[in-house]
């Protein structure tokens with residue numbers, strides 16, 4: 147027989163004028179290989195059909211099921227109950243707009259973020275769709291892919307003290323997006339162009355190095371390395387703009403302006 | 412991230428980048444200063460004469476008379492820069508406090524410790540600098556006499572850990588923020604940070620004990 151799990155779940159439906167924010171207790175017997183995805187679905191089916199939460203892929207791919215699990219943002223579908231204490235406290239992700247109970251709207255936030263970072267390849271080349279694609283160094287392709295793995299779950303934003311205090315802070319997911327396009331040789335944006343997007347306290351200079359993002363990202367993206375890389379790169383870009391003579395120095399040749407690949411954790 | 416408001420049309424500029432550089436550089440120079448400071452003061456453990464000799468050197472080269480106020484200015488300058496990040500409004504304080512409690516995450520707590528110790532260091536460090544620089548030259552005897560008054564004993568027993576916490580966390584976070592520490596070297600760097608903190612606290616407390624046991628003549 148499994149453990150008896152006690153769930154404390156945040157309940158509030160902003161659509162319902164009678165609803166007040168509260169914690170509600172549920173009990174459930176633990177089964178083999180139980181994830182929070184299984185547990186929440188059983189609670190909804192067997193005990194409380196009004197419970198609101200999001201799921202889609204149940205395989206750590208869509209990012210819909212992110213929530214605060216015993217204080218840490220994470221994916222419910224990737225969290226096994228056996229790794230948690232018998233009392234499991236669930237909250238919706240902070241920062242994002244609450245839809246109800248454990249469900250938040252990350253879509254609007256990420257949409258806005260993509261607009262802000264202009265998250266697409268900027269090029270003046272005219273691409274002929276009938277031609278074969280241009281080749282790219284395998285190493286570069288892998289670096290891009292490493293950063294492209296973000297599933298937009300929003301955990302890194304909810305785990306960031308800066309993002310919680312400062313409404314205008316872009317957060318690690320956005321900065322990681324920029325790093326991704328910096329690595330991409332097809333993007334013709336210059337350092338100065340990127341500086342315009344993230345060279346402020348709402349961008350890279352707002353990051354205080356708390357590393358909540360790094361420690362919660364369920365896809366283990368190398369966020370810490372990207373943030374350090376961007377701060378150096380953008381810091382140096384500002385100095386170069388102030389002292390144009392330094393502009394001739396190719397920083398990529400020095401180790402200092404180099405991309406740090408992910409590395410294992 | 413604000414999704415629905417434009418307070419003013421953003422104009423690209425280098426202000427935040429420059430302020431961030433200056434914040435880092437002022438913090439780093441204060442860390443360097445604090446290490447030199449530790450060498451001067453802890454030399455009393457070896458002998459009050461050594462401390463007097465070092466202090467005399469600073470005096471004779473006018474480094475104390477000039478350097479003291481310069482450090483004071485850097486200290487204030489660093490405060491003004493870092494204050495951009497300190498949660499001053501009750502809303503921000505509540506947010507970061509709730510956040511730290513929710514996350515139970517070491518680096519987030521370290522930042523809270525850094526912000527809290529900052530405010531204590533600002534007040535107590537200011538008092539300390541004022542008192543010492545108004546009573547030049549620095550001698551081991553004068554320092555010992557001051558430290559042996561109960562009020563000052565308590566004062567320094569509080570100030571020492573506050574400064575050392577702020578300095579070692581600050582040093583670690585400069586390296587993290589500017590990407591010197593990568594995710595691979597972070598566990599090692601974290602241990603280095605604690606070692607640094609422990610070493611300086613040890614030397615610092617030893618110094619205080621030495622001052623307290625020094626015979627005044």
Ligand code: HEM
Pocket residue numbers: 354434435437438439441442445486489490493494496497525526529530532533534536574577578580581582584585588
């Ligand atoms: C003994 C004097 C001091 C030393 C050695 C020192 C050192 C440092 C260092 C090395 C940093 C890291 C800099 C960075 O992250 O860019 C830092 C950050 C900070 N300092 Fe100080 N500091 C001192 C005094 C103060 C004072 C008086 C305040 C008063 C408010 C203060 C407030 C802060 C804050 C809030 C941060 C964090 C900034 C951030 O997270 O971005 N410090 N300090």
Ligand code: SF4
Pocket residue numbers: 302305306307308309317318352353354355356357358359360373
């Ligand atoms: S490292 Fe920067 S982006 Fe990541 S949680 Fe900390 S402040 Fe936020």
Ligand code: SF4
Pocket residue numbers: 295296297298299300301302303318319322362363364365366367
């Ligand atoms: S960077 Fe990681 S934590 Fe942040 S949204 Fe992407 S997958 Fe989620």
Ligand code: FES
Pocket residue numbers: 200201202203204205206207208209210211212221222223224
């Ligand atoms: S349901 Fe898709 S990531 Fe959890």
